[in-house]
Amino acid sequence: MEKKSLYHTEIENQAGIAGNVRSLVGGEFEQLTSSPLQAVPGTNPEQLLGAALATCLNATLEAEEKRRNLPHQAIVRVAVDMGRDYQGFQFWVRAQVKIPHVERQEAQKILAVCERRCPVAKLLAGSSNVSIELVNEFAFGEELK
Incomplete structure (x- = not known):
């Protein structure tokens, strides 16, 4: 299948987790970054990853609900x-x-259907560190130990 971009952005970070991340093209975006292990203002890769999956998957769900003539709920x-692993750090993502x-x-x-259509879910698919589950009630509790 030929690649044809419907949207393009470029994001730049020059300071790691102690500065700003910003878009160069594709719309206005600038966010202060900080370490998730310190109580200082700013966002971190964990929050950005969670936001990307939550937003993209919910937008895909909204489109599928609309396709089925359902209200978006x-x-x-x-x-x-x-957490740490043998090479440094890794993420565990639970949706x-x-x-x-x-x-x-x-x-x-x-x-x-939405897991197969959502670009972020597709990107993360196949990782043993990622799970997406249907729930009747949200139940995360505390972080993994």
């Missing part, structure tokens, strides 16, 4: 944990999806 919550206005079997079908 889906909610996506994403938990991202960072919970609530689609309260349809029966569970239909909600499972909707979610399955």
Whole structure:
């Protein structure tokens, strides 16, 4: 399949987790960055990754609900944990999806379609560190130990 971009952005970070990340093209975006291990203002890669998956998956769910003539009521919550591994650090990403206005079997079908269509979910698919699950109630609790 030929690649044809419908949208293009370029993001630049010169300071790691102690400065700013910003867009060079593709719309206005600038965000202060900071370490997730310090109580200082700014966002971090964990929050940006969680926001990307939650937003993209929910937008895909909204499109599928609309296609099925349903009101948009889906909610996506994403938990991202960072921990050490043998080479440095890694993330564990857990998404919970609530689609309260349809029966569970239909909600499972909707979610399955959306996991195949959402660009961020597709990007993360296949990683043993990523899970997406349908829930009746959100239940993350504390971070992984």
